[in-house]
Amino acid sequence: MSDALPIGREGGRGRVRGKWPLGVAFCLPLIVGLLSLTIYPVVMSFYYSLTDYPIFDPPKWVGLGNYVELSRDPRFWLSLWNTGCYALFAVPLGMVIGLLLALLLNMKIRGMAFYRTLFFLPTIVPMVASAVIWNQILSPQHGLLNEMLRYVGMPEAWVPGWLSDENWSKPALVLMSLWGAGGGMVMYLAALQDVPQDLYDSASLDGANAWHRLLHITLPMISPILMFTFVMGLIGAMQYFSQAFIMTGGGPWDSTLFYSLNLFNTAFSEYRLGYASAMAWILFAIVLGLTWVVMKLSNRMVYYHS
Amino acid sequence: MHLKSWQTWVATLVLTALSVLFTLPFIWMLSTSLKVPETIQSAYMDLVPRAPVIDVDGREMRVRPMMEKNGEQEVQVYDEKGELGETLRVTPGQIRQRLWLHTANYSEGIRAFPFVAYLMNTLMICVLCVVGTVLSCSLVAYGLTWVTWRGREPLFWVMLSTMMLPAQVTMIPLFLTFKHLGWINTILPLVVPSFLGNAFFIFLLRQFYRSIPRDLVEAARIDGCSELRIWAQLMVPLSRPALAVVALFTFIGAWNDFLGPLIYLMDERKYTLSIGLAMYQNQYSAEWGQMMAMSLLMTVPIILLFFFTQKTFIQGVKLSGIKG
Incomplete structure (x- = not known):
């Protein structure tokens, strides 16, 4: 231990071998962080999920009681359903729009950098600020969107109530999420620029039209990044929280009671920490399961070159 | 990709249309942030911030429209500090909508x-x-x-x-x-x-x-x-x-x-x-x-x-x- 820090001299070979105290010293922030911010909380969270823990009393062991109760809890199932609906539309639609933008920008059009900046900007707008903007755009009476619908002649009975109508609240949030499609666009654009030009040239010589080139060259070549954004999008959508918390609070009629919102309310409004921990573990299991399924599928569907 | 010129045109057109859609929330935010409360509640899709004004002794004063009766409109006049002042009766024709950047939204x-x-x-x-x-x-x-x-x-x-x-x-x-x-x-x-x-x-x-x-x-x-x-x-x-x-x-x-x-x-x-x-x-x-x-x-x-x-x-x- 005496020659531990901070010497790295090893004569001519210049290698630091077996200097574990030195490695530990450099990685100390990470080690402390993993232990205190991840591993300890994960273990405790699992323990809490097996207890009844109203914040002001000590946890009381209930075994799998919370999980059994969850399986019979209609609000749990409802929040899972709402989240699934949201993810099922928001993620693929966001990808399609991001890909469309990227394909258009990849056509070597004048002002490409300008358009790229423009489409990317919404993704860095603070979430709370965009919630304020969209609250006003989606406002049923004088919101921009409904005024536009009326302007193009939509009958008043058809004009949606968006966030105040339980059938339209989820589509409204999906629509709002599409404003951020530019994040995926930047990644797709980078991937598109890596597709070798000679692939397109030889395909054109063989008589492939634009549609065939897209389907048989472009999409397979960028499928790894498509798969990556799909998985990350799903994981993100499963944890969808802040927009719903700010804009709807879960309403109307619990139509935007998403999984993480339900979890947050259970923990920090009802102070049922054990029950909320069980919900967190089910979320973790769902995220792992989804990732596993997508990875399995991707072995068949994704083309990894090199 | 090598493109024919009409393809470039179509792509540019689509991109321009989409960029208008993507920019609209920003423009709407800017324009709403400069509108007076009365306009936000009533102005239909107007991107330009406007406010109702009347002429008083040759000066334009911002007003708040109130009740309407017998073809006359009651309005409350805002003074220079933006505080509501006296109530006047005017004919609806006297009220004009004028460009008005309501920077008070920022200061307040x-x-x-x-x-x-x-x-x-x-x-x-x-x-x-x-x-x-x-x-x-x-x-x-x-x-x-x-x-x-x-x-x-x-x-x-x-x-x-x-x-x-x-x-x-x-x-x-x-x-x-x-x-x-x-x-x-x-x-x-x-x-x-x-x-x-x-x-x-x-x-x-x-x-x-x-x-x-x-x-x-x-x-x-x-x-x-x-x-x-x-x-x-x-x-x-x-x-x-x-x-x-x-x-x-x-x-x-x-x-x-x-x-x-x-x-x-x-x-x-x-x-x-x-x-x-x-x-x-x-x-x-x-x-x-x-x-x-x-x-x-x-x-x-x-x-x-x-x-x-x-x-x-x-x-x-x-x-x-x-x-x-």
């Missing part, structure tokens, strides 16, 4: 919000998070790349595997820990974790450190440099572009963070812009103009930052995708 919003105090709180958290993250992540990345030791690979894999963990799993125990430490209602739970590394940024920096030529590090070691000096005088200067990505993303993450302040900050005076704006929206939901003005003030710094660091930014987004 800044006072009521209170914007400056929240800005200071936010900046404090952002700066501490950036310092902590850059420092800890670059140190750890060095230890995981250039120091050969036995626990290195296992530690790296444990770190990577935690990236899949949803924040909801650790949220409750962390809240309880910080509560026991007496850190609730302080900024400590929001900044201290950033001094303890971040898996994604460490991964990103490690990729970058690996691309630095081995000979450089070896030469420094032969010259008798300590590892700490190699990190400080070789690795940090060489990895400045990657560190810029880490700093930028950390800053924006802290600026935009909502869940953290929501859980840990109770005292209104300690609020950040993000939580402050959300609470403000709940309290003053009718003050659309002021809320838009505050949203705009919260967004503009981030957009300016983006324009000044655009290259770093796009690079960072690409890097975050390449890891997949």
Whole structure:
């Protein structure tokens, strides 16, 4: 231990071998962080999920009681359903729009950098600020969107109530999420620029039209990044929280009671920490399961070159 | 791809249409932030901020339309300070809609919000998070790349595997820990974790450190440099572009963070812009103009930052995708 820090001299070979105290010293922030911010909380969270823990009393062991109760809890199932609906539309639609933008920008059009900046900007707008903007755009009476619908002649009975109508609240949030499609666009654009030009040239010589080139060259070549954004999008959508918390609070009629919102309310409004921990573990299991399924599928569907 | 000219035209047309759609929320935010409350409630799709005015003794005065009876309209006149004054009866024809930039939304919003105090709180958290993250992540990345030791690979894999963990799993125990430490209602739970590394940024920096030529590090070691000096005088200067990505993303993450302040900050005076704006929206939901003005003030710094660091930014987004 005496020659531990901070010497790295090893004569001519210049290698630091077996200097574990030195490695530990450099990685100390990470080690402390993993232990205190991840591993300890994960273990405790699992323990809490097996207890009844109203914040002001000590946890009381209930075994799998919370999980059994969850399986019979209609609000749990409802929040899972709402989240699934949201993810099922928001993620693929966001990808399609991001890909469309990227394909258009990849056509070597004048002002490409300008358009790229423009489409990317919404993704860095603070979430709370965009919630304020969209609250006003989606406002049923004088919101921009409904005024536009009326302007193009939509009958008043058809004009949606968006966030105040339980059938339209989820589509409204999906629509709002599409404003951020530019994040995926930047990644797709980078991937598109890596597709070798000679692939397109030889395909054109063989008589492939634009549609065939897209389907048989472009999409397979960028499928790894498509798969990556799909998985990350799903994981993100499963944890969808802040927009719903700010804009709807879960309403109307619990139509935007998403999984993480339900979890947050259970923990920090009802102070049922054990029950909320069980919900967190089910979320973790769902995220792992989804990732596993997508990875399995991707072995068949994704083309990894090199 | 080689394109025919009509294809370029169609693509440009579609892009222009889409860019109008994507820009519209920004324009709407700007225009609403400059509208008087009466107009927000009634002006149909008008992007130009206007206000009703009448002529009084040859001067244009802004008015608030009130009751209408017997073909006459009652209006209340605003004085120079924007306070409601005397009530007048006019014919509807006398009221005109005129371009009116209602900057009072900004001045009143800044006072009521209170914007400056929240800005200071936010900046404090952002700066501490950036310092902590850059420092800890670059140190750890060095230890995981250039120091050969036995626990290195296992530690790296444990770190990577935690990236899949949803924040909801650790949220409750962390809240309880910080509560026991007496850190609730302080900024400590929001900044201290950033001094303890971040898996994604460490991964990103490690990729970058690996691309630095081995000979450089070896030469420094032969010259008798300590590892700490190699990190400080070789690795940090060489990895400045990657560190810029880490700093930028950390800053924006802290600026935009909502869940953290929501859980840990109770005292209104300690609020950040993000939580402050959300609470403000709940309290003053009718003050659309002021809320838009505050949203705009919260967004503009981030957009300016983006324009000044655009290259770093796009690079960072690409890097975050390449890891997949």
